[in-house]
Amino acid sequence: MLIAAGIGTVVTPPGDTLLAILHALSPTMFPAPSGPRTSLIVLDFRLPRILLAILTGTCLAVAGTVMQGLLRNPLVSPFTLGLSSAASFGAAFAIVIGPGLLVPFWAFGDNAFIILCAFLSGWLSMMLVYSISKLRGTTQATLILAGVVIGYIFSAGVLALKYLTNNEKLRELVVWLMGGMWGANWNAVIMLIPITLISFVILEWKAWDLNALVAGDDIAKNVGIDVNRLRLLGLLTSTFAASACLAFTGIIGFIGLMAPHICRMIIGGDYRYLIPCAGLMGALILLVSDTVARTIMSPVEIPVGIIMYVVGGFFFLFLILRARGKGLF
Amino acid sequence: MELVVDKLTKNYGDTRALDCVSFSLCPGNVLALVGPNGSGKSTLIKIVATFFPKTSGSVLLDGNDVFSIDPAELARYIGYVPQFFSYTKYSTVFEMVLLGRRPHIKWTVTKEELERVQDALDALDIGHLAGKYVDELSGGERQKVFIARAIAQEPGLFLLDEPTASLDIRHQSEVMEVIQHFAQKKRSAVLIAVHDLNLALRYADSVLMLHEGRTAGYGHPENVLTPEQIERVFGIESEVVTTRNGKFILPLRAKKKTAGI
Numbered sequence: 001m002l003i004a005a006g007i008g009t010v011v012t013p014p015g016d017t018l019l020a021i022l023h024a025l026s027p028t029m030f031p032a033p034s035g036p037r038t039s040l041i042v043l044d045f046r047l048p049r050i051l052l053a054i055l056t057g058t059c060l061a062v063a064g065t066v067m068q069g070l071l072r073n074p075l076v077s078p079f080t081l082g083l084s085s086a087a088s089f090g091a092a093f094a095i096v097i098g099p100g101l102l103v104p105f106w107a108f109g110d111n112a113f114i115i116l117c118a119f120l121s122g123w124l125s126m127m128l129v130y131s132i133s134k135l136r137g138t139t140q141a142t143l144i145l146a147g148v149v150i151g152y153i154f155s156a157g158v159l160a161l162k163y164l165t166n167n168e169k170l171r172e173l174v175v176w177l178m179g180g181m182w183g184a185n186w187n188a189v190i191m192l193i194p195i196t197l198i199s200f201v202i203l204e205w206k207a208w209d210l211n212a213l214v215a216g217d218d219i220a221k222n223v224g225i226d227v228n229r230l231r232l233l234g235l236l237t238s239t240f241a242a243s244a245c246l247a248f249t250g251i252i253g254f255i256g257l258m259a260p261h262i263c264r265m266i267i268g269g270d271y272r273y274l275i276p277c278a279g280l281m282g283a284l285i286l287l288v289s290d291t292v293a294r295t296i297m298s299p300v301e302i303p304v305g306i307i308m309y310v311v312g313g314f315f316f317l318f319l320i321l322r323a324r325g326k327g328l329f
Numbered sequence: 330m331e332l333v334v335d336k337l338t339k340n341y342g343d344t345r346a347l348d349c350v351s352f353s354l355c356p357g358n359v360l361a362l363v364g365p366n367g368s369g370k371s372t373l374i375k376i377v378a379t380f381f382p383k384t385s386g387s388v389l390l391d392g393n394d395v396f397s398i399d400p401a402e403l404a405r406y407i408g409y410v411p412q413f414f415s416y417t418k419y420s421t422v423f424e425m426v427l428l429g430r431r432p433h434i435k436w437t438v439t440k441e442e443l444e445r446v447q448d449a450l451d452a453l454d455i456g457h458l459a460g461k462y463v464d465e466l467s468g469g470e471r472q473k474v475f476i477a478r479a480i481a482q483e484p485g486l487f488l489l490d491e492p493t494a495s496l497d498i499r500h501q502s503e504v505m506e507v508i509q510h511f512a513q514k515k516r517s518a519v520l521i522a523v524h525d526l527n528l529a530l531r532y533a534d535s536v537l538m539l540h541e542g543r544t545a546g547y548g549h550p551e552n553v554l555t556p557e558q559i560e561r562v563f564g565i566e567s568e569v570v571t572t573r574n575g576k577f578i579l580p581l582r583a584k585k586k587t588a589g590i
Contacts, residue, residue, distance in 0.1 A: 214416060
């Protein structure tokens with residue numbers, strides 16, 4: 001985190017970076033860093049962005065882990081189920097339509113309104129997927145295909161919004177939809193910290209129940225779990241966490257797929273440990289990817305969404321090829 | 330625990346899956362459910378487990394309606410072994426059996442819980458497989474893991490839905506002996522659906538024979554599993570042979586009507 005905060009177009013030494021953070025926390029105990037603009041660069045630009053990457057990586061990875069457990073499908077993640085596209089549609093809708101038609105709601109704060117729209121839209125997509133998963137004869141592949149189709153439908157909605165909106169907003173939307181941490185600011189971070197923490201605590205609290213669900217619905221019911229309530233609560237919480245982050249970052253694909261699988265290979269399938277481990281892994285993947293995205297072609301930066309599509313796409317392919325005849329989960 | 334089922338009826342739409350089925354099961358006894366495919370055995374077990382709602386009738390566990398017992402509390406009374414089960418490639422045998430302790434665990438797994446799991450594994454002679462992934466086991470070993478999970482739950486009533494279906498002849502006997510021993514030692518009641526009539530004859534204290542959702546026979550195994558009953562319900566001619574090791578059912582030939590299908 002310290003390294004990520006120090007590198008960029010302007011490189012600041014780790015000592016100065018640390019001093020800038022400590023000085024902001026306690027100005028009397030720690031002196032200001034030597035560089036004239038170090039505090040400004042670190043505190044106002046890089047730190048919110050780093051924290052947004054960590055929070056988004058954590059939320060998407062935890063959401064992916066829980067969704068895989070709830071739907072007992074190893075290829076499920078917020079991205080593959082169409083949730084990312086749906087949440088992005090909701091957020092884009094709020095950005096384009098928000099200040100116009102919905103002035104009374106907009107007054108509550110633009111960030112809150114964007115999150116609300118992203119969540120409602122994401123929740124609609126998850127309920128569609130959940131209903132499909134309940135149909136008789138639904139296979140793991142059907143669920144993923146349904147997710148892809150739902151994702152396309154919401155992407156079409158985003159395209160329609162892009163087509164209808166004016167030039168200034170169009171560019172804003174296009175860049176935002178590529179997925180990136182440009183939306184980072186302290187307001188976004190302050191909003192996402194409690195959402196991430198509350199979601200994490202709820203999902204971790206249900207870790208034992210998720211463990212039981214591994215053995216099938218009947219076994220889970222037999223050990224006293226209300227399976228339907230667990231699925232609804234788990235999907236609601238993970239959708240809320242993922243949608244809130246996606247509202248600020250645009251579509252970031254595959255983290256929710258990669259992080260749980262990497263962690264399962266390392267620590268096994270016990271959700272009590274898998275949820276926090278996947279959260280940390282997701283944070284690490286997105287922080288490293290975002291740092292690479294903004295430094296690899298410095299001073300020009302590329303959207304982190306592009307990096308995630310490439311890395312995640314190959315990982316997805318690896319999972320499918322590795323699982324031939326053996327099963328993924 | 331004592332299980333009393335009275336006039337239990339279950340409809341799926343217009344189809345009647347169970348029709349006025351009544352029986353009782355005392356602690357320490359094994360009741361075998363027998364009947365052809367589709368006769369309602371699994372439905373009956375799943376209603377007693379409260380997985381399916383009933384249409385009418387009553388299911389009482391120690392005098393209490395099972396549907397009115399809190400699910401978390403019921404989990405300490407009923408242990409269920411399904412016909413088909415799922416697991417992930419990352420599930421170890423120990424973790425799978427530990428799930429049986431879920432109704433007794435709040436969050437932390439205590440030393441006592443670990444000992445109970447080990448006891449359940451040892452009871453089925455699969456203690457040496459504890460660290461293995463379920464994915465790596467044979468079908469028979471996997472079935473034993475799921476029975477061990479139910480044993481670890483320490484229930485007063487076992488519900489087993491054809492637990493010997495995928496086992497070879499040796500494992501079938503082993504599993505039935507463990508279940509019978511556990512019922513007698515722990516005074517648990519066991520309701521078990523089986524296809525092999527000889528297993529029912531040998532290990533059950535009583536037999537409930539179902540045919541098209543209705544009771545075709547109920548009572549002591551030797552009184553229910555007669556050649557006449559078997560021919561009427563299963564459509565197969567058979568003979569009951571008495572040897573010095575007990576009685577055995579010898580299937581002879583399918584009745585012409587059934588054979589012609």
